[in-house]
Amino acid sequence: MALFPRCLLRGVTSQVKNINGLQASPKFMYKSARYNSNTSGVRERTLIAVKPDGVHRRLIGQIIQRFEMRGFQLVGLKMLRVSEELLSQHYTSLCKKPFYPSLLHYMTSGPVVAMVWEGHNVVRSSRMLVGDTNPTQALPGTIRGDFSVHISRNVIHASDSVEVAQKEIALWFQSSELIEWECCDHDNLYEF
Template sequence: MDLLQRCVFKRIFQHGQCYLGSQDATRSLASRFPSALLDGHRAAGHRSKSSVPGIGERTLIAVKPDGVQRRLVGQIIQRFEQRGFKLVGLKMLQVSEDLLSQHYCELRKKPFYPSLLHYMTSGPVVVMVWEGHNVVQSCRVMVGHTNPAQAQAGTVRGDFSVHVSRNVVHASDSLEGAQREIQLWFQGKDLLNWDCCHHTSTYE
């Protein structure tokens, strides 16, 4: 709503208070203003979801046991919120070896897999689903290189981790991978579809 519209409706509200006892008087007051302004106000109040393609893309982010133990969960969540992504799923759990074997199915034959399994079951994990435009790739950049020694300052791993064996977070590496991991960690009812009031200013 532009400045003129705000002034108009402020005036309606101020004068409308004087006519609370008469609906006819209130309707009469509103009728003095151009219908285009009133229609514009109604449209703004019922704006449809953004038409920007890919805004509903989702990715999975998990704060690993070392991140939880070091009380980094809040700071990590804040980074994605400040970037403008929408949190649609969140849970804390002690991960089972069965779930991890599915999540890391491509790594099960690697020599480091037993130590990875021990690490990921050593404490609780906080797992999240974030939604937004190009969220998979953007979150990968925000998280930083798998090896913290190669991660840029300003990334999660660049700021909070020093060794690849304790790299604080996991982030889905592709759109297909994100879809698979989200289905693995969350049931459909665990994810919320809600309207984020700032998306209009963020994406349009």
């Protein structure tokens, strides 16, 4: 518990704005200058989405915990009911597949929790954490290996490349919904 206050205070500025006579919360300083060429890939981002079956089965916390335990940093999070328009853009490569209508029905059957995670090689590492699309082939210890029951109900989505991640993040999140911040353990994780 002693680390928590130090973590919060680490990047706090002494500037506190006065709004209508009330003091506002201190703002965190962002140290983006610290991400230099020696730490390339540290700020790589990926889209992770807990699909309706994962939300219904109350797996959100366990999924978030796995990404946090890996040392990744959450920079965006929201729960939403996904529109067919967004899904048609997201699954554009699958729209001609025979299972596409059932995929749309499944993805609109309940809320989805969309997240953006940041970290060193986060796209590739996330794919390893998530596991194979087919749960019968997903290794134990992966999210799908531990929680999926059928290929059509595989709990989670993860971007499969850096380029795809950039497109998916732009599709699911506005830039104002993503938070730039540095976690207090950043120097311990990324001292290269």
